[in-house]
Amino acid sequence: MNVLLLGSGGREHALAWKMSASPLLTKLYASPGNPGIGRVGELVKLDVADHSAVASFCQEKKIDLVVVGPEGPLVAGIADDLRAWGIRVFGPSKAAARLEGSKGFTKDLCARFNIPTAAYGRFGDLASAKAYVEKTGAPIVIKADGLAAGKGVTVAMTLDEAVAALEACFDGSFGAAGAEVVVEEYLTGEEASFFCLCDGATALPFGTAQDHKRVGDGDTGPNTGGMGAYSPAPVMTPEMTERTMREIIEPTMRGMANIGAPFAGVLFAGLMITDQGPKLIEYNTRFGDPECQVLMMRLKDDLLVLLNAAVDGQLAHMSIRWSDEAALTVVMAARGYPGTPEKGSVIRGLDKAEGEGVQVFHAGTAINGGALVANGGRVLNVTALGKTVSEAQAKAYAAVDRIDWPQGFCRRDIGWQAVAREKAGI
Ligand code: AMP
Ligand code: GLY
Numbered sequence: 001m002n003v004l005l006l007g008s009g010g011r012e013h014a015l016a017w018k019m020s021a022s023p024l025l026t027k028l029y030a031s032p033g034n035p036g037i038g039r040v041g042e043l044v045k046l047d048v049a050d051h052s053a054v055a056s057f058c059q060e061k062k063i064d065l066v067v068v069g070p071e072g073p074l075v076a077g078i079a080d081d082l083r084a085w086g087i088r089v090f091g092p093s094k095a096a097a098r099l100e101g102s103k104g105f106t107k108d109l110c111a112r113f114n115i116p117t118a119a120y121g122r123f124g125d126l127a128s129a130k131a132y133v134e135k136t137g138a139p140i141v142i143k144a145d146g147l148a149a150g151k152g153v154t155v156a157m158t159l160d161e162a163v164a165a166l167e168a169c170f171d172g173s174f175g176a177a178g179a180e181v182v183v184e185e186y187l188t189g190e191e192a193s194f195f196c197l198c199d200g201a202t203a204l205p206f207g208t209a210q211d212h213k214r215v216g217d218g219d220t221g222p223n224t225g226g227m228g229a230y231s232p233a234p235v236m237t238p239e240m241t242e243r244t245m246r247e248i249i250e251p252t253m254r255g256m257a258n259i260g261a262p263f264a265g266v267l268f269a270g271l272m273i274t275d276q277g278p279k280l281i282e283y284n285t286r287f288g289d290p291e292c293q294v295l296m297m298r299l300k301d302d303l304l305v306l307l308n309a310a311v312d313g314q315l316a317h318m319s320i321r322w323s324d325e326a327a328l329t330v331v332m333a334a335r336g337y338p339g340t341p342e343k344g345s346v347i348r349g350l351d352k353a354e355g356e357g358v359q360v361f362h363a364g365t366a367i368n369g370g371a372l373v374a375n376g377g378r379v380l381n382v383t384a385l386g387k388t389v390s391e392a393q394a395k396a397y398a399a400v401d402r403i404d405w406p407q408g409f410c411r412r413d414i415g416w417q418a419v420a421r422e423k424a425g426i
Pocket of ligand 1: 118141151152153155184185186187188191213270281282
């Protein structure tokens with residue numbers, strides 16, 4: 001098969017790495033890709049916003065499958081447009097990608113189909129949103145409705161913070177994404193990421209992970225796209241997984257089919273495991289980054305076989321095998337992230353970092369004058385397998401320490417919750 005992979009992050013490098021191990025793969029193209037992906041595929045320059053240009057490329061290169069990494073193109077309808085040309089795509093339609101593209105859409109779906117989530121209100125103007133917040137009180141959560149590159153959520157511990165967040169949304173801080181706002185109840189519990197592969201009718205559990213959103217050790221500092229992750233998430237016991245499927249995922253699949261927008265692709269549920277059980281925080285309609293990196297390390301099956309089954313509506317006949325080992329990834333970021341990262345510093349020693357059970361996935365890297373340089377905020381994902389999360393953590397940090405990149409930084413406590421559990425013997 002010839003495959004075109006869209007995207008350029010560590011998530012896409014992990015997908016490329018896993019697909020390249022498949023005997024089904026003839027040739028992998030990636031756009032724009034990154035130097036890590038360039039080791040296993042050919043990088044091509046396509047304007048991803050120009051869906052007919054992408055379709056023409058697919059026809060010319062006889063692409064059998066397009067795999068879409070990030071949410072932006074999905075919400076813009078690239079899957080529908082390519083399918084209209086007869087091209088097979090792994091990823092949801094524009095109507096189904098509203099699960100990520102509009103928080104209000106998802107909340108209304110939850111209300112209609114009885115899916116457990118935080119109580120909420122949707123508002124299109126500041127005055128009515130403010131009135132709701134003042135009536136409900138803090139802590140409370142303010143969310144820009146649309147895609148805001150992970151920056152549209154404020155967990156407000158005081159009323160003043162909540163009002164400031166509402167003002168920022170309606171002042172246009174998030175552009176059109178903030179023209180509507182969801183205000184929701186503050187949930188407490190442990191968070192987990194839960195993934196399913198979906199084919200429109202069947203949702204097949206596809207692993208669990210825990211992310212670390214804050215930039216600093218001890219979960220301090222500003223939010224990021226994710227500074228590290230591990231899999232599996234211990235909080236997702238078989239019982240919790242079964243409840244999540246029955247109470248959240250399956251009603252979502254039925255609801256989406258019911259409204260004429262069946263969901264196919266990766267359904268990524270951000271969950272809060274509360275005293276009352278799992279509640280949906282949000283949906284994403286693609287793999288998580290860096291969660292994908294740890295899932296790909298643990299996946300024993302052929303990824304291309306699974307993606308084909310999802311595209312062909314055959315998931316009901318599939319099962320998935322995972323390594324018994326835990327995987328953990330540490331994100332190395334460029335100084336300045338999540339603000340403006342410094343670009344251009346030289347990175348050495350990746351060959352010394354990789355080894356048995358250790359992979360370094362590239363994210364924001366580039367080649368400049370033959371040298372590997374930083375070219376983004378999150379730059380490398382140093383990923384390791386171990387018998388326990390503690391062992392995977394030790395291997396990942398040993399590999400981090402073999403990388404020669406003085407301008408990079410990382411958190412030193414990725415996996416702390418699971419490591420504490422393992423130390424306590426629970
Ligand atoms: P998001 O950008 O939607 O992933 O949200 C960012 C983070 O905000 C989540 O990972 C949670 O930690 C937090 N969050 C979102 N919604 C809620 C909620 N209703 N209650 C508590 N925390 C929340
Ligand atoms: N790591 C969180 C996300 O991909 O949305």
